[in-house]
Amino acid sequence: MKTNPGRFFEDYRVGETIAHAVPRTVRMGERALYHMLYPARHALHSSDQFAQSCGLPFSPLDDMVVFHVVFGKTVPEISLNAVANLGYAEGRWLSPVWPGDTIRSQSEVIGLKQNSNGKTGVVWVRTTGFNQHDEAVMSYVRWVMVKKRDIDAPAPETVIPELAASVPSDALVLPKGLDFSNYDDTLAGESHRWGDYEIGEKIDHVDRVTIEEAEHMLATRLWQNTAKVHFDATNRPDGKRLIYGGHVISMARSLSFNGLANAQMVVALNGGSHAGPCFAGDTIAAWSEVLDKAETSAPGVGALRLRLVAHRAETQAFTLKSDSGKYDSGVLLDLDYWALMPT
Amino acid sequence: MKTNPGRFFEDYRVGETIAHAVPRTVRMGERALYHMLYPARHALHSSDQFAQSCGLPFSPLDDMVVFHVVFGKTVPEISLNAVANLGYAEGRWLSPVWPGDTIRSQSEVIGLKQNSNGKTGVVWVRTTGFNQHDEAVMSYVRWVMVKKRDIDAPAPETVIPELAASVPSDALVLPKGLDFSNYDDTLAGESHRWGDYEIGEKIDHVDRVTIEEAEHMLATRLWQNTAKVHFDATNRPDGKRLIYGGHVISMARSLSFNGLANAQMVVALNGGSHAGPCFAGDTIAAWSEVLDKAETSAPGVGALRLRLVAHRAETQAFTLKSDSGKYDSGVLLDLDYWALMPT
Amino acid sequence: MKTNPGRFFEDYRVGETIAHAVPRTVRMGERALYHMLYPARHALHSSDQFAQSCGLPFSPLDDMVVFHVVFGKTVPEISLNAVANLGYAEGRWLSPVWPGDTIRSQSEVIGLKQNSNGKTGVVWVRTTGFNQHDEAVMSYVRWVMVKKRDIDAPAPETVIPELAASVPSDALVLPKGLDFSNYDDTLAGESHRWGDYEIGEKIDHVDRVTIEEAEHMLATRLWQNTAKVHFDATNRPDGKRLIYGGHVISMARSLSFNGLANAQMVVALNGGSHAGPCFAGDTIAAWSEVLDKAETSAPGVGALRLRLVAHRAETQAFTLKSDSGKYDSGVLLDLDYWALMPT
Known part of the structure; x- marks a missing residue:
């Protein structure tokens, strides 16, 4: 079978690292689209000059664009057979994403717990997005409830990660360089x-x-x-x-x-x-x-x-x-x- | 209260200047979107080479993109409590907007007239859009009917601007540089x-x-x-x-x-x-x-x-x-x- | 009459070349839009780095973007009065389209056949898209059934092109330069x-x-x-x-x-x-x-x-x-x- 059936609960192992596919180069086109899809008006993500007045070289991609691109790549391996997206924790934006950067994602399995019904289990992953210089741009923990392929597959050892x-x-x-000393309230709104x-x-x-x-x-x-x-x-x-x-x-x-x-x-x-x-x-x-x-x-x-x-x-x-x-x-x-x- | 209730009729004074928020850097992403949202086909705004054959360095943003960006910024202070958008006058595009330019808007209140019902009034503003070099890119007069917050607020002195x-x-x-001497009808359509x-x-x-x-x-x-x-x-x-x-x-x-x-x-x-x-x-x-x-x-x-x-x-x-x-x-x-x- | 009524069957001559209007400069905005409009995930069209690992200078516009832009320009002269789009043949992508390229189209009429009902006919055209350097970027044959304006117009000599x-x-x-020797399956998906x-x-x-x-x-x-x-x-x-x-x-x-x-x-x-x-x-x-x-x-x-x-x-x-x-x-x-x- 050449199509992707997605992973089931018994396919995950604590400690394994999953590299997600389809790196994506983002540019100002994505920013224009973000302004079209959402009523986004925060000035730092709208104007290069405003961003410069805040100490940045120019306006970075909206933080949520970064989250969506990093998250989207994880879907084929993490949530294709998910019944529910249960939670997030320890998410941090680590470096701005600039137009022209290329983003890829990888996830580490950090927890597993089969549910008492034996049909599903909870998978915890720590997902990290990287740019083309292999610098982390954001990282977060997500846990999802995933179906088992085979109800008779043995339950893995339960590992529940400690999360802040x-x-x-x-x-x-x-x-780097962020400075609101010369912040302009009027332009910000x-x-x-x-x-x-x-x-x-x-x-x-x-x-x-x-x-x-x-x-x-x-x-x-x-x-x-x-x-x-x-x-x-x-x-x-x-x-x-x-x-x-x-x-x-x-x-x-x-x-x-x-x-x-x-x-x-x-x-x-x-x-x-x-x-x-x-x-x-x-x-x-x-x-x-x-x-x-x-x-x-x-x-x-x-x-x-x-x-x-x-x-x-x-x-x-x-x-x-x-x-x-x-x-x-x-x-x-x-x-x-x-x-x-x-x- | 931290949210913007908008201005009411009695909040305007003839002669005051209102600086509008959220400057916006526009780029070719916005042009691509304009072609997606409207059946826009004028060649000068579609092709850099066509624009160059007309004496311009490359294709400027569509004139209506400029209007919409300048206008959009005025909404929170001018038309949030408007009952009707009554008219436009004396609108002029003053300088092309190039990809990478950042646009901001300001409005001068040039007329006020309370309606006889005492519940609303007409506000005339002259709005100007500027680029990052503080050059005016367009200017127009707009008048809107705006609600009063307090019906008992005294009527301002009526000032009706003379408009061409x-x-x-x-x-x-x-x-600058526009020249249709070598204009190509075939490419234009x-x-x-x-x-x-x-x-x-x-x-x-x-x-x-x-x-x-x-x-x-x-x-x-x-x-x-x-x-x-x-x-x-x-x-x-x-x-x-x-x-x-x-x-x-x-x-x-x-x-x-x-x-x-x-x-x-x-x-x-x-x-x-x-x-x-x-x-x-x-x-x-x-x-x-x-x-x-x-x-x-x-x-x-x-x-x-x-x-x-x-x-x-x-x-x-x-x-x-x-x-x-x-x-x-x-x-x-x-x-x-x-x-x-x-x- | 200043609006375009479109061409009718009797307006085409075998051998004539039709230059289509409205050249279009395409950039990364168009690529972002393609990713928004279609679930496109092929890595070579998503990531500059992936394209570079395949021997290209960076990621070219998706092949189908090129087809759509070239095709779209032909509509006013070829298919405005078409009853049906009958087929395609001998289509080839001839050169990648890079962000900043300007595309125009032209079509050569290569076949004509009036239908036996006398009301319509089939028109074969070979359409070629060119970039700003007049290099062909793609070429294809399309045939459409087109209405006659005047049912009594004489039928043209039937010419049916030989198509592979x-x-x-x-x-x-x-x-040029394409090389899959270092191809990364994981990133490709x-x-x-x-x-x-x-x-x-x-x-x-x-x-x-x-x-x-x-x-x-x-x-x-x-x-x-x-x-x-x-x-x-x-x-x-x-x-x-x-x-x-x-x-x-x-x-x-x-x-x-x-x-x-x-x-x-x-x-x-x-x-x-x-x-x-x-x-x-x-x-x-x-x-x-x-x-x-x-x-x-x-x-x-x-x-x-x-x-x-x-x-x-x-x-x-x-x-x-x-x-x-x-x-x-x-x-x-x-x-x-x-x-x-x-x-």
């Missing part, structure tokens, strides 16, 4: 800076976007994520396609501009849950909560730890979980990340 | 030149395009115009989104290639009315009328003043207004502009 | 090489994509193919638009990655039939058959002649024609091409 609840602020990697945000503060981002089938398929394909479930309407009687969770991440992050316009760069992914499935026709809204604050060593640069929640417009802002701890049915995404903001 | 009925032909700014058009002549552009939700949202987002009304289906019971008027402008201008393939560059916007709302599912057709002709100082270059009307396919070409002066319900756009054409 | 059943393997043109494929072998490509109106219109417009039938919903009572056959070609070729990931470059188009009309809502699947194999003079490079069949998901893979020789109603495309693969 969040990336410690002193482990954040700042782009808002005057609220790091010092103006308080832990516990919540922001309803007000703006909303209704998603169409064509748009999420264009976006998902752009990252060379070709998982059938996002593209094949014959999978379901209603003809809908399950929307790639990363599409909701980028949509929510872009909507958060309204209230967090100065959260210019995402530098760490502490955790995340795709709390509910998203389909075309859903109207996405978003709210944020400030979880933590930290200083950094770069001039004028502070770090804000934020919860970003995407929800259907019909659900009230600031809704999250019921008393029993289950996500409200209108919640689509609960993301925990660190962003950089001028002090 | 059209840009005089001797005020048109031609790109049509053999009708400036001398072949007569004042009063009307052209039905024949081609038609049906608009989908995904497409107008992609286009509008590309210009970082994030006005909720274009993206949020929960605003209306039928789930439709009001289409950005600029999308109709670009669609009609592109359709006008068939009959006006040699109207290579748009250099002035004399006026314009978004005569009716446009929604997904509408099929757009267009017709033009030659309003005026003028010579220019550039070799082989003439100017044509054109009316461009976009209408739903169900409406006959050349329909405009009823005897009472109201636009026919099938008319979507009535635009008045100057274009450059080989003599 | 397929491009002979020794006529394939390989990109599959380990099956030229020696692993047998004549007669069939592959079901498994993956599927449901097509939306917005997507095929975006793609078709990108190639400046503005034939009304693809864009105007008022043409048909059901509001559907006939999908450009080239969209199905690119979709099927991209889907064939799964099983043919190493078929990196398409170098010849032996023939092709748009067996059935495709509409939005159709879910496209694809299968391939190995028709022939040939060695080449380039190091480590073999050629595979492949049949690529696109069909609706409801139709079984490997379905083609009934006993009477008619295509099954679920078959959309039957394409015959040569691709290059590492030995």
